[in-house]
Amino acid sequence: MKLLTFSTLYPNSEQPSHGIFVETRLKYLLASGQAESRVVAPVPWFPSSSPRFGEYAVYNKVPRSEVRHGISITHPRYIVLPKIGMYVTPLMLAQSAKKEIGRIIDEGYDFDAIDAHYFYPDGVAAVMLGKYFNKPVVITARGTDINLIPQYSLPRRMILWAARNAKGIITVCQALKDEMVQLGVTPSSITPLRNGVDLQRFHVMDKAAARATLGLDRFTLLSVGLLNERKRHDLIISALPSLPDVQLLIAGSGPDRAKLEALTHQLGVADRVTFLGAVPQTELKLYYNAADLMVLASSREGWANVLLESMACGTPVVASNVWGTPEVVAAPEAGMLMPQHTPQGLVEAVRLLRERYPAREATRAYAERFNWDDTTQGQIDLFKKILVELAS
Structure with missing residues (x-):
């Protein structure tokens, strides 16, 4: 399977711990040998890298492209608008990524599906991109994207639109699935796949x-x-x-x-x-x-x-x-x-x-007991099921 992983929650050389849980899950999926992926991880546009701008200056320093753990990653820039940014960011994300994704396809990586992480704004933007490129989208819900953001009416409507138009939904725990069902999402469209832990990196020492x-x-x-x-x-x-x-x-x-x-x-x-x-x-x-x-x-x-x-x-x-x-x-x-x-x-x-x-x-x-094997297999099964259904 050829995937395109799409998320603003992904590490980069300037922010190596940012969204590392997305990278870790992807690394275990790719290690199975049953999938490959390119990553599009947009970052906010910021005009300067001057230290006087504090943490915002980091965005300017993020490279346009890089390779981490053998995975090719690009970082297109998107505009964050003051005051109304929360409501227009899905569109800004989608627009910023179109050219980059088009280039990836033109270079010969014609992926099978979009693997999106974080429902809002990332998942909403991913569904927009899926419609534009005619690709199925699977969105992973991770936390505040479901237990906080839907308190705002417009984002809630956009989340529900994305849920209806995604081919699959993953939640990292049963509690998030239950909350999505309460919001009005069809239960059968949601697959809980909990995160695992890197048992090699984290181990008992003296x-x-x-x-x-x-x-x-x-x-x-x-x-x-x-x-x-x-x-x-x-x-x-x-x-x-x-x-x-x-x-x-x-x-x-x-x-x-x-x-x-x-x-x-x-x-x-x-x-x-x-x-x-x-x-x-x-x-x-x-x-x-x-x-x-x-x-x-x-x-x-x-x-x-x-x-x-x-x-x-x-x-x-x-x-x-x-x-x-x-x-x-x-x-x-x-x-x-x-x-x-x-x-x-x-x-x-x-x-x-x-x-x-x-x-x-x-x-x-x-x-x-919380290794990555079951979660990796759950992803493989879900993507295969979606691709088989689309091919039939």
Whole structure:
């Protein structure tokens, strides 16, 4: 099968961790030997790479084309319009990609289907492109594209239009399928295929050595994710006054860093919180192994890969009981869900888990149940079914 993978959520040389879950799933699919793919991963147009523009300047530095892990990727630019961007971005995405996709076809890669990731705006744009090039489209729903964006009426209508016109829909957890059905999408058109974990990259290391490398000397919580409101790092920080013997490492960058740092000083816990900044995927395993618990306090999640990454390193998790997370944290050796999504709920979960701390081998064994084999085969079966039906 020849696929064209289309998503704004895809890593590049300037943002190597951006949308890495899309790249990881694709790598395992291609490794099966039953599919090949070219990637079109649009990035916002930005006129300057000057440092004074902060994170926006990164977009200017992203190459027009590159190769990662043997996969050819192009990055056409699309315009983001202030204030109305949310509503016109699907059209802007589609327009930016038409010329690039046409060139790919003219060069001899006449693909069979479009493999799109993230329903809005990417999936809507992909369906527009599918109609233009007469190609079937499969869209993967991943989280906020379904559990948040449909709260806005126009995007909701466009999501439902894309769902009706896509040949297949994948959700990364059952909870997202249930939500799509509530929105009005036909259940039989949706296939839940959960994410897996890279068991080679994330593995158990010597814990004492990892802690010594990082200079850790207290019971350690690790939180991994963007520093924004949805990830609720503030909730974890707010729990620390009730956990006086605990230190917290926060791996991630984002707009809320100054606010979170101010909160640590306000609560008198700044000496027990370390902001690590963005940590490359290749280095995260050291932090997962060194930590005693990985905490995910998000208010919304589709399928949080960080949970399985931590478990694969033998470290159990405490997580908020939202969306697909109960499907990941589903046994005592995996960790525990917070009884309430509050600082006190986190305190209670941490204390209970410390009393019933699972063996690292058991936590690793649990993670091993989430390899990529079933998800890869599910994709192959779905694409083959669609292509056979179109050919008949």
